[in-house]
Amino acid sequence: MPLKLTIANQRGGVAKTTTACAMARCLADTGKKVLLVDADAQGSVAAILGLRPELHLYDFLIGKLRLSECITRAHERIDVICSNRQTTEAEAIIQAQTLREMVFANLFSPYDHLYDAILIDVAPSITLFQTCAMMYTRRVLIPVGMEPLSFQGATASINATETLTRLFRTGVQCLALLPVMVNRRLALTETITGMLEILAAEKNIPLLPAIRTDATVAKAMKSKKFLADYDPKSKALEDYTEATRQVLALIEAADAAAFQ
Numbered sequence: 001m002p003l004k005l006t007i008a009n010q011r012g013g014v015a016k017t018t019t020a021c022a023m024a025r026c027l028a029d030t031g032k033k034v035l036l037v038d039a040d041a042q043g044s045v046a047a048i049l050g051l052r053p054e055l056h057l058y059d060f061l062i063g064k065l066r067l068s069e070c071i072t073r074a075h076e077r078i079d080v081i082c083s084n085r086q087t088t089e090a091e092a093i094i095q096a097q098t099l100r101e102m103v104f105a106n107l108f109s110p111y112d113h114l115y116d117a118i119l120i121d122v123a124p125s126i127t128l129f130q131t132c133a134m135m136y137t138r139r140v141l142i143p144v145g146m147e148p149l150s151f152q153g154a155t156a157s158i159n160a161t162e163t164l165t166r167l168f169r170t171g172v173q174c175l176a177l178l179p180v181m182v183n184r185r186l187a188l189t190e191t192i193t194g195m196l197e198i199l200a201a202e203k204n205i206p207l208l209p210a211i212r213t214d215a216t217v218a219k220a221m222k223s224k225k226f227l228a229d230y231d232p233k234s235k236a237l238e239d240y241t242e243a244t245r246q247v248l249a250l251i252e253a254a255d256a257a258a259f260q
């Protein structure tokens, strides 16, 4: 079974897509074959990585094309299913279907064996596709920026995992909280970090080491490159590499515990 993870926070602009792309690359750099799914109609993954997809998530979900036909390659070990405006249309069509929450699980699972890791980047709101992604991956990573609305968005995402677990009597687990865009010189950083420590302890969710604020992230985006290609020595990449290592360790520990 591949490692499967939804990157979610109901607040916009909290580095969900940045995290999804950076982690996809960190995983690929450890030799893993990665599928990165953009389930957000903004289509940011293609924009950030400078991809020119011919087919999109819509064609996979609604056109019922094979996954291999809908993939855009971003790296020798990273396949991307890109989004565009049609993702909203796909969501509206699927909304009317029975068992709609299971659509990703049903359509992506047959391809699980082709990948070591599957990451899904979702829109910053409670959408059907966020639910579909969570029901498929069963694990959610929540990036949290150092401001109150981002913290609120994180608690909303944790609530979403708890609601799904209750409704479907199946575990949707919040794998970890990831502090992002952390600048220790800003007063709010200390406040939000403290709030996150309390939330993590209360909910028993691991808190990953922080991703520092780093101007290289925006520059890499502008150049439409992975951080690892734009500046392999950047602070943000160093932090994402460590966060990815810890995500892998958490998943290995959880899988080992489930086996016992």
Ligand SMILES: Nc1ncnc2c1ncn2[C@@H]1O[C@H](COP(=O)(O)OP(=O)(O)OP(=O)(O)O)[C@@H](O)[C@H]1O
Residues within 6 Å of the ligand: 011, 012, 013, 014, 015, 016, 017, 018, 019, 040, 042, 044, 122, 123, 124, 180, 181, 182, 211, 212, 213, 214, 215, 217, 218, 221, 236
């Ligand atoms: N570590 C970082 N340091 C500095 N800037 C960052 C960092 N991480 C992300 N950013 C910047 O934050 C902005 C938002 O990032 P991103 O698009 O990844 O957020 P998002 O949560 O996916 O947004 P949306 O909710 O719109 O999908 C971008 O301009 C990005 O360059």
Ligand SMILES: [Mg+2]
Residues within 6 Å of the ligand: 016, 017, 018, 040, 044, 121, 122
């Ligand atoms: Mg995004």
